[in-house]
Amino acid sequence: MHLQRSGLTTALIVTDAFLPLALAQLEVYDTKVPLIVIPHPLGGLKPPEVAERVRAAVEQLLNGGSHTGPLV
Amino acid sequence: MDNVDTIDVADASPEAWYTLAEERGWGDGLPTLPPTEDAIARFLGSASWSEHMLPGPIPPRWVRANARSLAANAVMAGCRPEYFAVVVAGLHAVLQADFNLTGVLATTHPCTPILVLSGPVRLDIGLNCGAGCLGQGTRANAATGRAFHLIMQNIGGAVPGRMDLATHGAPTKFSYCFGENEESSPWEPYHVRHGFAPEESVVTVMAAEAPHNINDHGSETGDELVTTIAGTISQVGCNNLLLGGPHLLVLGPEHAATLHEDRWTVQQIQEAVFERSRIPVERVAAANRDEIASWGRSPENGAYTVGNTPDDLHVVVAGGRGKHSLWIPSFAASQAVSHRIGTGPSIDTSSPIDTGSPIDTGSPIDTGSPIGSGQSGDDPTGRENRDR
Numbered sequence: 001m002h003l004q005r006s007g008l009t010t011a012l013i014v015t016d017a018f019l020p021l022a023l024a025q026l027e028v029y030d031t032k033v034p035l036i037v038i039p040h041p042l043g044g045l046k047p048p049e050v051a052e053r054v055r056a057a058v059e060q061l062l063n064g065g066s067h068t069g070p071l072v
Numbered sequence: 073m074d075n076v077d078t079i080d081v082a083d084a085s086p087e088a089w090y091t092l093a094e095e096r097g098w099g100d101g102l103p104t105l106p107p108t109e110d111a112i113a114r115f116l117g118s119a120s121w122s123e124h125m126l127p128g129p130i131p132p133r134w135v136r137a138n139a140r141s142l143a144a145n146a147v148m149a150g151c152r153p154e155y156f157a158v159v160v161a162g163l164h165a166v167l168q169a170d171f172n173l174t175g176v177l178a179t180t181h182p183c184t185p186i187l188v189l190s191g192p193v194r195l196d197i198g199l200n201c202g203a204g205c206l207g208q209g210t211r212a213n214a215a216t217g218r219a220f221h222l223i224m225q226n227i228g229g230a231v232p233g234r235m236d237l238a239t240h241g242a243p244t245k246f247s248y249c250f251g252e253n254e255e256s257s258p259w260e261p262y263h264v265r266h267g268f269a270p271e272e273s274v275v276t277v278m279a280a281e282a283p284h285n286i287n288d289h290g291s292e293t294g295d296e297l298v299t300t301i302a303g304t305i306s307q308v309g310c311n312n313l314l315l316g317g318p319h320l321l322v323l324g325p326e327h328a329a330t331l332h333e334d335r336w337t338v339q340q341i342q343e344a345v346f347e348r349s350r351i352p353v354e355r356v357a358a359a360n361r362d363e364i365a366s367w368g369r370s371p372e373n374g375a376y377t378v379g380n381t382p383d384d385l386h387v388v389v390a391g392g393r394g395k396h397s398l399w400i401p402s403f404a405a406s407q408a409v410s411h412r413i414g415t416g417p418s419i420d421t422s423s424p425i426d427t428g429s430p431i432d433t434g435s436p437i438d439t440g441s442p443i444g445s446g447q448s449g450d451d452p453t454g455r456e457n458r459d460r
Contacts, residue, residue: 017237018178018237020235021132021178021235021237024229024235025132028134
């Protein structure tokens with residue numbers, strides 16, 4: 001949010017398990033930011049799995065994110 | 073969205089209310105009491121409540137509850153009015169920044185706030201500090217802790233699987249509240265050791281795991297007992313290894329007596345346990361050593377400490393007869409916080425905070441209302457009312 005306000009292009013990466021929490025926080029802060037949703041978990045992944053997450057995230061980012069800010 | 077103050081319940085019988093609360097997601101799986109107008113009035117008219125005690129916004133929804141919604145949850149939990157001040161004091165404590173309530177509620181870790189009461193309030197509300205103090209059977213313990221957790225869920229939004237993402241949760245998420253057995257303790261009470269006056273009533277909160285038993289029927293000296301305590305604490309798979317942070321030692325009175333007879337002070341217990349509970353590096357898997365390092369911790373002389381300093385081990389005496397004590401590790405990314413009961417918030421909740429704050433005093437606040445007699449039912453979530 002602070003990065004966004006400082007003029008940087010910003011996206012929020014969240015794993016699907018934490019999506020409701022992320023959306024709730026965005027609503028509270030009344031912030032619209034592209035959300036990049038990747039499968040949970042992120043911890044414990046092997047490098048090829050991380051690479052796949054990165055690929056999927058970049059693809060979403062280029063398409064504007066899977067959500068923009070809170071769902072109304 | 074309309075500002076919901078009351079809801080109409082056609083049938084306020086226990087069974088119907090139980091079903092309604094379940095359908096609305098307001099309960100914890102067990103039956104609750106319907107929050108009627110009369111019950112709410114008793115709470116808010118009691119000596120246990122004053123408007124200055126209203127807490128700030130509660131995460132993760134960051135909703136500013138009103139008194140009625142807070143009281144509704146306390147009624148649902150089975151509280152007596154005199155427990156209400158303790159519930160609210162617990163809220164003030166967890167809402168302090170050092171406690172990191174958002175993290176505590178949202179984490180996959182099974183932690184939940186534990187309420188540890190010190191001072192006269194324990195006797196005033198009939199709190200169990202002795203045998204079974206962390207088990208079933210005493211209304212003050214069960215209902216006070218339960219109200220607190222219902223508020224976290226119904227108002228804060230920490231619903232299991234949605235914004236409370238604990239992998240397994242724990243039975244302690246129903247209720248986790250007890251008092252120090254000051255009368256059986258050979259040392260100064262916990263709150264006095266932490267700077268409060270003896271006559272003050274204090275609640276201390278910590279983001280706690282379920283208790284781990286320390287069973288020692290063999291030790292005859294304090295030194296032997298400290299060895300057992302330290303050995304119980306010296307375990308991997310614990311956030312207090314990963315991050316340091318606070319953890320709690322609940323000494324049963326018989327263990328406390330053994331230590332005191334051998335002239336152990338609380339400080340000496342803390343220091344000795346800190347030293348003897350070090351975990352050799354070889355007991356920690358390599359990947360986890362990297363994880364620990366990422367949190368800024370490193371081994372000393374080939375071993376990790378549990379907690380960062382001896383003072384991270386908080387010591388209280390509680391329980392009844394028997395040679396058992398408890399070790400309660402914590403989320404560790406959260407500090408133990410103490411708050412005087414009956415006072416207002418420790419943080420400024422009155423005004424909008426500058427940019428970045430989710431608090432907007434211009435938006436309608438949470439509501440939550442009692443059920444009218446036989447008719448309306450309360451919304452204990454205190455739904456926010458925002459103009460959109």
